[in-house]
Amino acid sequence: MNTCFIILAAGESKRFKSSTPKPYHLYKGKPLLLHSIDKAKKYGKFSKIVLVINQKHKAHVKKLKIKNIKIVTGGNTRAESAYKALKSIKNNRIKNVLIHDAARPNFTIKLLNKLNEKLRTSDCVIPAIKSLDSIKQKDLNIVKNLNRKNIYLIQTPQAFNYKKLYALQINKGPEISDDANLFVRAGKKITIIKGEINNKKITLNSDIKYNNSIKYGLGFDVHRLVPKKKLYLGGIKIPYTLGTLGHSDGDPVLHAITDAILGACSMGDIGEKFSDKNKKFKNIRSTILLNEIVKQAKNNGYSINNLDINIITQKPKIQKYKKQITNSIGKICNISSSQINIKGKTTEKLGVIGKEKAIACEVIASIIRYD
Numbered sequence: 134m135n136t137c138f139i140i141l142a143a144g145e146s147k148r149f150k151s152s153t154p155k156p157y158h159l160y161k162g163k164p165l166l167l168h169s170i171d172k173a174k175k176y177g178k179f180s181k182i183v184l185v186i187n188q189k190h191k192a193h194v195k196k197l198k199i200k201n202i203k204i205v206t207g208g209n210t211r212a213e214s215a216y217k218a219l220k221s222i223k224n225n226r227i228k229n230v231l232i233h234d235a236a237r238p239n240f241t242i243k244l245l246n247k248l249n250e251k252l253r254t255s256d257c258v259i260p261a262i263k264s265l266d267s268i269k270q271k272d273l274n275i276v277k278n279l280n281r282k283n284i285y286l287i288q289t290p291q292a293f294n295y296k297k298l299y300a301l302q303i304n305k306g307p308e309i310s311d312d313a314n315l316f317v318r319a320g321k322k323i324t325i326i327k328g329e330i331n332n333k334k335i336t337l338n339s340d341i342k343y344n345n346s347i348k349y350g351l352g353f354d355v356h357r358l359v360p361k362k363k364l365y366l367g368g369i370k371i372p373y374t375l376g377t378l379g380h381s382d383g384d385p386v387l388h389a390i391t392d393a394i395l396g397a398c399s400m401g402d403i404g405e406k407f408s409d410k411n412k413k414f415k416n417i418r419s420t421i422l423l424n425e426i427v428k429q430a431k432n433n434g435y436s437i438n439n440l441d442i443n444i445i446t447q448k449p450k451i452q453k454y455k456k457q458i459t460n461s462i463g464k465i466c467n468i469s470s471s472q473i474n475i476k477g478k479t480t481e482k483l484g485v486i487g488k489e490k491a492i493a494c495e496v497i498a499s500i501i502r503y504d
């Protein structure tokens with residue numbers, strides 16, 4: 134089915150009150166809008182994904198290096214942003230479209246399936262949850278009781294037959310707070326399906342305050358430098374006359390990061406997880422080891438918040454490899470470059486490191502645990 138997923142992220146974030154615009158604010162270890170992008174990609178049944186951005190946020194978007202997504206500049210209202218996205222795919226033979234707030238990161242793939250299933254028999258399908266509170270309406274000084282059984286708190290993604298929705302766009306206006314509003318105004322049928330209690334819209338800064346503390350871990354590793362060995366740092370092979378001696382590929386940066394994450398998550402240490410007595414790990418790439426630990430930490434409800442890394446070596450100079458190493462670590466840990474800091478240090482030619490007999494790395498990791 135030719136279905137497009139539109140992610141609206143062009144708002145001004147006025148109520149969010151943060152120096153970082155809401156769609157790019159870190160949430161559960163990554164920028165908010167990446168949750169919707171990653172889930173849409175993981176779903177794998179959209180023929181096109183469109184991201185609608187605020188033109189003032191282009192620098193934030195560039196940093197994320199988003200691939201395989203059509204990026205459209207939004208408008209002054211949510212309705213205008215939705216319209217610009219719909220217009221941008223007019224010639225793509227799209228049959229159905231789902232429109233979603235980037236401000237709602239916690240929808241599930243199960244909800245996407247339900248919406249797409251219902252689109253077989255309806256031109257407009259929206260998720261909603263019932264109010265758990267009493268509801269009253271106050272107009273001037275007249276207060277009316279409303280029957281909460283007939284009240285629906287509307288969510289996104291909202292699913293539509295593309296042609297039917299596009300035809301209604303001429304009625305769009307700033308008061309159109311959601312796209313299904315157009316169908317209601319036109320007196321057309323709407324199908325409401327059960328939404329998800331966790332599919333809340335993040336509007337205020339307090340919406341993302343974590344109920345859990347941040348935890349910290351410390352990692353350290355040192356390897357002897359010898360001829361005829363390769364030098365891997367942060368998963369990148371560094372051209373140098375010496376390399377590290379070790380049971381695995383001897384990457385001190387990835388080993389120190391692994392230990393820092395294990396420490397923060399109270400999951401032991403790298404020697405316990407990958408013994409250097411075990412032939413299975415002989416010459417293994419440390420990228421595999423770290424990948425495994427990142428997965429285990431995620432399964433235990435942990436998310437990497439940031440890594441601060443000191444690479445301590447007399448040579449080679451680290452500066453020119455920093456970007457490559459940062460990108461490599463970000464890919465393995467599934468975090469953005471903005472969450473990683475690397476410093477190259479020498480020991481002023483003092484000791485074994487200063488005499489180029491060894492290389493070391495120390496890392497502090499901060500980790501957030503979510504319920």
Ligand SMILES: Nc1ccn([C@@H]2O[C@H](COP(=O)(O)OP(=O)(O)OP(=O)(O)O)[C@@H](O)[C@H]2O)c(=O)n1
Pocket residue numbers: 141142143144145146147148149155156185207208209210211212214215233234235236237334335336
């Ligand atoms: N002109 C706009 C306004 C809103 N949105 C998007 O619509 C979703 C819901 O809007 P809201 O949560 O209100 O975000 P903001 O408009 O940024 O918030 P505020 O009203 O506090 O400025 C958000 O993902 C927002 O980025 C949009 O794409 N274009």
Ligand SMILES: C[C@](O)(CO)[C@H](O)COP(=O)(O)O
Pocket residue numbers: 211234286287288289310311312334336
């Ligand atoms: C579209 C929406 O999320 C449905 O509840 C809501 O209308 C968006 O409101 P906002 O003020 O633009 O956040």
